[in-house]
Every structure is written in C-alpha cells, then in structure tokens.
Amino acid sequence: MHVGTNWVNASWSDTCFCMRYGDGDGVSYGPLVSLDVAGHEMTHGVTSATAGLAYRRESGGLNESTSDVMGTMVEFTAATTGDPGDYLIGERFAIGAGKPLRYMDQPSKDGASANCWTKSVGTLDVHYSSGVGNHLFYLLSEGSGAKTLNGVSYNSPTCNGSSVTGIGRAAAAAIWYRALTTYWTSSTNYAGARAGMLSAAKDLYGAGSTQYDATATAWSAVGVN
Numbered sequence: 001m002h003v004g005t006n007w008v009n010a011s012w013s014d015t016c017f018c019m020r021y022g023d024g025d026g027v028s029y030g031p032l033v034s035l036d037v038a039g040h041e042m043t044h045g046v047t048s049a050t051a052g053l054a055y056r057r058e059s060g061g062l063n064e065s066t067s068d069v070m071g072t073m074v075e076f077t078a079a080t081t082g083d084p085g086d087y088l089i090g091e092r093f094a095i096g097a098g099k100p101l102r103y104m105d106q107p108s109k110d111g112a113s114a115n116c117w118t119k120s121v122g123t124l125d126v127h128y129s130s131g132v133g134n135h136l137f138y139l140l141s142e143g144s145g146a147k148t149l150n151g152v153s154y155n156s157p158t159c160n161g162s163s164v165t166g167i168g169r170a171a172a173a174a175i176w177y178r179a180l181t182t183y184w185t186s187s188t189n190y191a192g193a194r195a196g197m198l199s200a201a202k203d204l205y206g207a208g209s210t211q212y213d214a215t216a217t218a219w220s221a222v223g224v225n
Contacts, residue, residue: 010037012044028098029090035083037090039074040067051184058189060126065133066180068102072137073173084150087138104138105154107131116159117190117223132190132222137176140218141169158221167214175200175215194219 008029010021019041024030044067047053053063068089076085083092090101100110107113113131114121121129138156143166146155158164166172175197182203183196197215205211219225 010041012041014044014048017045017048024095026095028094028096030095034075034090034092035078035080036068036071036075036088036092038071040071040089043067043070046070047180050181051188052186053184053188054186055126057122058129059187061121061124061129061131062133062184062188062190062193064126064130065137066176068104068130068134069137069173069176072104073169076169086150086152087142087154088152102127102130102134104134105142105156107134115157115222122189132224133193136218136222136224137172139164139221140166140172140175140214142166144221159223160221162217162221164218164221165214167211171205171211174204175211178204190224194224 005023006025008022008025010019012019019038021031021033044063047063047066053059053066055063071089072085072087075083079085087104088100088102089104094100102113103109106115108115108131113128113134114124115131115135117132121132135156138154139158142149142154142156144156144158144162144164146153148154178200179193179196183199184193188196197219198212201209201212201215
C-alpha cells in the first residue's frame with residue numbers, strides 16, 4: 001500500500017502481513033518501489049514464517065541482511081534492462097544527490113554500517129548491524145578485491161587480510177536460504193549464523209566441498225569465527 005507524503009521508506013508488517021511503500025521526498029529519492037526493495041520487504045514475511053529472527057541486536061541485523069540478500073537475488077534473477085542486478089540496495093530510486101541505501105561489498109560506504117563483526121555490533125541499529133551479513137554474502141558470492149559487474153565497480157576488503165574466492169551468488173543464496181529455513185531460530189546471532197550456514201553447506205554440497213570451505217573462509221573474513 002502507498003503511505004503518506006514524502007515518506008522515504010518502505011516497510012513490512014507482521015500484523016497485517018503486508019507491505020507499505022513511501023513516495024520518497026522528490027529531491028534525493030523517488031518512490032521506494034524498486035525490485036530489490038520489494039524483494040527485501042517480501043523476504044521479511046518469509047523470515048517471519050521460518051526462523052522468526054527477532055528484530056533486535058544481532059538477530060535483527062541478520063533479519064535485515066536476509067532481506068537485503070534475497071532482495072538482491074530478486075533483482076539479479078529478474079535481470080531487467082532497466083534495473084540489472086547489483087549489490088547496491090535502493091539505487092534505482094535515488095535521484096539528484098541521493099545515493100544507494102546500502103552497499104554490500106563494503107557496507108561502511110553508507111557512513112554507518114559495519115563491515116566486520118565486533119562485540120558491540122549488536123548495539124547498532126539493525127539496518128547498520130546488517131552490514132556484517134551483507135558483506136559476508138558479497139564475499140561468498142563474488143570474492144574479495146576489485147570487480148566490475150553490470151557496469152558497477154566493487155572493491156570488497158576483508159577484515160582479517162585474507163583473500164576470498166567466491167562461489168557464485170546462486171550457491172551462496174542456496175546456503176543462506178537453507179540455513180534460514182532449517183537451522184536459524186529467533187535468537188540466532190552472527191556466530192550462530194555461521195554455524196547454520198556451515199551445516200547448510202554440508203547438507204547441499206558436502207563437508208570439505210569448495211562451497212563448505214568458502215563459507216567458513218568468508219565468515220572468518222568478516223570477523224566471525
């Protein structure tokens with residue numbers, strides 16, 4: 001549903017199991033109805049019906065990150081000429097001086113999100129603590145270092161100085177989704193997310209597989225061991 005005037009936001013409600021979309025401010029942001037944001041909001045419904053990640057502390061960051069991950073996958077899968085896939089969130093409704101809401105390759109580029117896990121990451125707003133999960137997904141999908149995809153340049157550093165080789169977004173998303181629907185619970189934190197994704201990678205690809213090893217490497221690269 002359309003909400004209000006000059007509302008620079010979109011949201012999901014478990015109460016009505018519905019989505020709300022603002023029309024932006026007309027200066028930096030237009031209507032917030034891009035593919036990735038629509039996928040993001042719908043994924044909150046999936047999360048609610050599966051792991052039920054509590055919307056606070058690290059589980060809240062993981063909840064937000066899950067929506068960014070699956071919203072990104074919606075955009076890549078749709079592969080429209082007007083909105084080709086990328087690892088930016090909300091870039092299509094940015095106008096004027098507006099910028100993407102989030103950057104998955106290097107989350108701190110938004111000025112507030114965390115690239116790496118620390119003991120205090122759970123004190124951040126969930127839209128900023130989500131950076132740890134977003135960074136993990138980018139690294140697991142595409143690897144570290146500089147890269148250009150669909151005309152967008154990325155340069156994803158690691159938190160431990162390691163080099164990560166990606167396994168592709170399809171495999172990374174499959175591991176994430178199985179963890180979400182099979183292993184994660186309402187209180188899962190980032191350490192639990194790592195454990196759940198390793199179990200999911202083992203289920204899907206086998207222990208000691210390239211995908212399993214890359215999952216472990218990518219989580220370590222964002223400071224989760």
